[in-house]
Amino acid sequence: MGVDRTSDETPPGGPTLRRETSRLLSFSDGVFAIIITLLVLDLQPPRVERGQLRHALVEQWPAYLAYVTSYVFVAVSWLNHRSAFNRVTSSGKGLQWYNLAVLFSTALLPFATSVLSQALREGDQADQRAGVVLYGLVGGLLSVTWLGLYHYLARHHDLLDEAVSGGFFPTERARAAAGVLGYALAILVGYLVNSLFALAIFLVLPIFYSLTSSGLYELRRLRHPHG
Template identity: 40%
Template sequence: MSAAHQEAEPSDPGAGLADTGRLAAFCDAVFAIVITLLVLDLRVPDFHEGGLGAALRSEAPSFLAFVVSFIYVGVLWLNHHALLRLVRGTNLALNWINLAILFGVVSIPFPTAVLAAALTEGDTHDLRVAVVLYAFAAALMSAPWLVFFGYLRRHPALRASHVSQDQVRVQEVRPITGLVLFGLTGLLGWLVHPLFGLIGVILMIIYHGVTSEGVHAGLLRRGPRRRG
């Protein structure tokens, strides 16, 4: 093969990218720490002799907040695991976007503690504030995921070889849904009743869990058959 022919060949699109192994290891460590920190908000209640059962029942709302957030962090980890399968390597910009995602993850213990306190000791107004805080934090958490997908769509060299632009574009539906519906859930909890807002938060967590492997581009697959 001549030197001229070799120079005409395209260079490796993945050249200059960092391997995702170190990024994945760091992220897994962060998720593990956050999901462990959640349990620190659980405590053995004060009780008198014979009153342990009643004291534990009084802490049931704290257990609920812990379970919801434990599942939420687990769902986020599954989503992040699927996210990294879309990329062949990382660069500085993608690392910064990933740090923004992790910032949202590490903030979860705070609204969880606030929600547990409001459920245990607060009145309806306190619970309303706690639910709005949790929903607002979850809505903001969706923003860097949207940026990640958008950046990956605009930079094909970062994408894994089996991932198309359409596959990335359709995933942007998920963080947009999170931004809008978590925001509406917060409004529902504030304007109607906080328990409705809490139910909305739980439903949104279930949605992200069901779609943790991504949204399938069903419309994209059916489109050619309709045109045929």
């Protein structure tokens, strides 16, 4: 009769921590999937008289724009999440709480998207400014939670794969700080100038993060492919 020596040969905490990290990733992936599905619920078929459907569909363009912007936002958050946790080999309560904070702020996006698209459809400038401020605050909060997560990982290199450079997460922290500033700028522009300009900033920021979802070095490689 064979003897299972797995528990004797395994360093204490090793596989348990790896399992915890895998469970954290699985849970996070599920939350991202739910959030990205909720976004489409704001796209409702218009109730119109016969022969008016095409015009009504065109008039819903703010809802389409808000959906695309938020979809890209959530998709890029998921890419950044995978990029960060692909470099993590161990977990702990601190990391789990920072991860939950990121998921919390991301889960607010469907609500902010719905409010903003409704305000843009109705055309009232005061409501549009309020919608822009709400969306910008959610985006800024999401950037702050990413900043916290990256700061935690930058200070806890023992949780990372040995191949991860010591400067990787400090650089990622700078990317997150840029998001805080970007959403603050969008709020000011949308409130003081024009809501559509704020929407442009809201769309540009996720594009920037998608190009650098594997780190700022990825953007440099795109600019200098043979460098």
